[in-house]
Amino acid sequence: MGPIRLRRSAGARDGTRESDVRLRSLVAAVAATAMGISLAACGGGDKDDSSGGSTGDQTLTYWASNQGTSLDNDKEVLTPVLQKFTQETGIKVNLEVIGWNDLQTRIQTAITSGQAPDVVNIGNTWAASLQATDAFLPFDGDAMTAIGGKDKFVPTALATGGKEGTDPTSVPLYGLAYGLYYNKAMFAAAGLQPPKTWEEMVAAAKKLTNPAKNQWGMALAAGSYTENVHFAFINAAQNKADWFNSDGKPTFTGDGNVQGVLRYLDLMQKDKVANPSNAQYDNGTKSVNDFATKKVAMVINQNNADSSIVANGMKAGEYGVVPFPAPAGGEQVASHVAGINLSVFKNTKHKDAALKFVKYMTDANTQTTLGKPFSSLPVLKDAKPVFTTDAAEAATFQDVYNTKSKPLPLVPAEDQFESTVGKAMNAMFAKIATGGTVTADDVKAALKTAEDQVAASS
Amino acid sequence: MSVATETAAPAPPKPRSRLEHRPGLNRWLPYALLAPAVLLELFIHIIPMLVGIWMSFVKLTKFFIANWSSAPSAGLGNYKVALDFNNAVGQGLLKSFGVTVVFSLVTVAFSWVLGMAAAVALQPEFRGRGIVRTLFLVPYALPAYAGILTWNFMLQRDTGAVNHVLNQLHLTDGKTFWLIGGNALISLITVAGWKLWTFAFLTLMAGMQSIPRDLYEAASVDGAGNIRQWRNITLPSLRPVNLVLVLVLFLWTFSDFNTPYVLFGTAQPPAGDLITFHIYNASFLTWNFGTGAAMSVLLLIFLMIVTGAYLLVTGRRSRRA
Structure with a gap:
């Protein structure tokens, strides 16, 4: 260290100043990057859609869970199904597919802030816990009739919709076992x-x-x-x-x-x-x-x-x-009675449209269309599983789902x-x-x- | 801070002469200039902190998060739960606190030593110094997520590079678990240290630029070796830098969230259960934001005490010197 410094000391000063400047700009750049990163980290996860019900009068926001092989795959599968719904009813649907790692946090944020979508997929095991938050629309007599009546569902599947003896706040969408x-x-x-x-x-x-x-x-x-x-x-x-x-x-x-x-x-x-x-x-x-x-x-x-x-x-x-x-x-x-349920946020501004959408997603045609790409069991009483061509496999899963499944504890x-x-x-x-x-x-x-x-x- | 005000003091005369014609503006200008900072500080730090403190005194569970104002007061209940060390929740917090203390001390030491070594090594000029410096900054410039995720891949048991290399060198059988069990803490320290040491390096290097070279020249004329020079010139001259650096490193590591979150995902092992992550789990997984907030406030108090004590002790010492 010493000798080098001695030899170079004459010319060193200018060099130092120049490298000083360079260093300072470097420090500034690094600091800016670091700040950008930490800010981005703060914003992570809640790039909330402000469209939560405020735009237009007939546009629903729908958060779908990841059921296909990737988020993009889900989007591809759902888009034509949602377009058909728009053609039939004139109601537009704004789709966002959310991965399982984020879904619960996103729902929490939505409940806490009130900035919620109109309709959301939930893991059916969360139903009773989410019901306890009082942020979701109960499917009482009228609402249940609006989506086609409770008799169309497999009873064990519908039982996952909320605490026993209460109006469920979610209805089954995809069955799994x-x-x-x-x-x-x-x-x-x-x-x-x-x-x-x-x-x-x-x-x-x-x-x-x-x-x-x-x-x-x-x-x-x-x-x-x-x-x-x-x-x-x-x-x-x-x-x-x-x-x-x-x-x-x-x-x-x-x-x-x-x-x-x-x-x-x-x-x-x-x-x-x-x-x-x-x-x-x-x-x-x-x-x-x-x-x-x-x-x-x-x-x-x-x-x-x-x-x-x-x-x-x-x-x-x-x-x-x-x-x-x-x-x-x-x-x-x-x-356990596994699967995905569909819930409507209580503070939705489009209650009727949301119920129409729930009805559409749980009707026999849509269930058949989505059953194969999402490998799900039908949640409707008279429907046949379509997720596999293997008849024995289909029968096994249907049997497990209908007769050998027990719901997870339905407590908050x-x-x-x-x-x-x-x-x-x-x-x-x-x-x-x-x-x-x-x-x-x-x-x-x-x-x-x-x-x-x-x-x-x- | 003090430097900024000192250099600012001699400068004003020129602009002031222009502004003297408009006394009103002159009076309000400083406040106007300060306002954005004050507002941002208010919204980004003060208000959320106050909300957090309020949350720690209410029973903010899943039954009330849809309507916060209806949450009943919990008094000191949340603090009692968090501090009852005979209970599972309190014990968990205490364990996590212990893990975090060990993690912070080792990570700070590791980063500082590495940063210092690199700064000293790059002190003399040589060909390619700029390139090496840039290379050293990579961990800091890389987005945290990408860097830590890469470590996650490297630390996998069956497919990870770390096990492969150790096995090729015949150091292990290549079947070590790095992300679960006791080794998780070692992995966590390594990754956090890797991310942090460049900051220590950068700061120390910047500090070294201001040490007058004559000192080294004089010392080497007097026959002092490199180690002696480092101990008697570099280290004392860097004292003010070090005081701040060590404190900042400690505060950062103690409240590190990204590293365990990205490195372990949802499967975080008890040995890597850092306190901020623990608090996150306590609030978000169990939907009990009141207890989570109480834990955060306790953490805040602890860090304030540590910082206060540190500044008091080091301040007193430097005044004596």
């Missing part, structure tokens, strides 16, 4: 039959697991709290355990709940039929892709997996679906149940994946914490 997808060729090669009980499923999965070849029996979305909590619910339901009592108070630490959660965790821990890497799978698409690319023999997913499986190159006849099995002697619950604290129990399961899977052990006592302690969190904020 869990099923156990299996690779027919792999099962045939190993001489296996599709499993009818949990024990058979585990035995088959063990036979089809070979870690050395990176071949696994099952793929789990073990890092996704929404997926995890569904399995906590279903496995506990198979043990006849509930998550809330009749007063709406959490009962997470019952024996059936703990054993149900542990049974699911044990797929990775004790049975070792799932790759520990699954603990990082933070959405269902990742596990479905493993199945579609034949890295795993089985995956438990909702029927909308079909579009992803086919998109990844697997053909319709190459996989079969059976109901997600309960342990021998357990309750035959194979799914349902959303907290999802986040607390789901995240607790994420953490337990992470512990297992990184070499730790999770015992029944650990599960109970984790569920106790979740229960305390829910109790504290209700």
Whole structure:
């Protein structure tokens, strides 16, 4: 350092000033960029459409959820359907498709600020929680008649629309159910039959697991709290355990709940039929892709997996679906009543137009048009599933949806149940994946914490 | 600030002579010039802060967010929940606080050391210095989201570059989890440090430009080595810069939200549960904005105490010196 400086000291001063100037402009540029970034970050997520009901008299704003293979795909599918609605009624629809990561926050923002769309898709498990905000239009007698009467819906599907014994604030739009997808060729090669009980499923999965070849029996979305909590619910339901009592108070630490959660965790821990890497799978698409690319023999997913499986190159006849099995002697619950509901914001300025739109989206024609691209089950009583050409698969899912599904707890604290129990399961899977052990006592302690969190904020 | 007023003082005479003809304008001009800043400050900082403080005293749950004014008063209830360390919520907050303290201290130290090393290394002129400087600024110029997302890809277990490289070097079996479990904190510190050290570098480099070169020349004539020069010239001369720099780095890291949010997504591990992210989850996932606001106010109080104490201690010391 020293010598260089000495030699150059004569000419250095001018050089310094010049580099000073350069540095200063550089600093300014960097500061400006940084500010731009942080401002953009602040604005992120609420580039709210001011069109929320204020423009024109017959334009509805509709927030759709992501049902197809991408947001653009959703837009492509919905646009002609909405155009048909405009032709029939003269009501224009302003469509925005919102990804699942943002949808709940967007709805929250809309409720809080009153800057809301007219009609919105919601995950049906949020129905009771959203109903509690009092921001949505109840489908009372008149409103229900306006959309075609409650008798057109499958009763279990309509039951997800809100708390029991109240006017629902949402009506079913797309039906979904869990099923156990299996690779027919792999099962045939190993001489296996599709499993009818949990024990058979585990035995088959063990036979089809070979870690050395990176071949696994099952793929789990073990890092996704929404997926995890569904399995906590279903496995506990198979043990006849509930998550809330009749007063709406959490009962997470019952024996059936703990054993149900542990049974699911044990797929990775004790049975070792799932790759520990699954603990990082933070959405269902990742596990479905493993199945579609034949890295795993089985995956438990909702029927909308079909579009992803086919998109990844697997053909319709190459996989079969059976109901997600309960342990021998357990309750035959194979799914929760999953799906998407449609809600109208209470503060809409176009109530009649909004109800017309709900009627249109839930009528038999529209349901048939959208059933295939969105791989959904019909929510209407007399409709047939159209999402697959595989008749056996369609029958299986329809059977699960109509007779083997139980609705998630219809209580205002349902959303907290999802986040607390789901995240607790994420953490337990992470512990297992990184070499730790999770015992029944650990599960109970984790569920106790979740229960305390829910109790504290209700 | 003080520099600005000092340099501004000698300058005014010329413009003032022109404005003296219009005394009214003269009186109002400073206020008019200040007004936009005051208004913005009011709307961007003061009012939201007051709203936040108000929120911490009401029961703002999902039952009331559609009509805020109907939310009943909670008194100190939200604070009691947040500070009851026998309860799950309080314990969670305490754990998250602990994680954040460790995270901040290590990240600040890491960034400062790296920034200082780079600034010293680029002090002498050499060919290509400009290019190296520019390269060093990349993490800072890159949009935070893109940078952190790239780290997320690199830190994947099966497909990530980090595991691949470690495996090729025979350091690990290439099956390490970086984003879940205990390693999550290490990943978080690395990414946050990577993002932040260039700011330390930039600031220190700017500070070094103002150290008179004669000092170094004199020192090396007296036979002082590089380390001695650094310790006795560079470091003391940079003291005012360092005081501000360390404080700013600490405040930034302590309230860092982007890094855990983008790095972990919705699957954030307990070891990477930083406090701002924890508060976000407490308010948005459970729809309990009252408790979330109470936690934010507690965080604000803590940071104010730390900042106050820091300025008091360092201020006293520099006055003594």
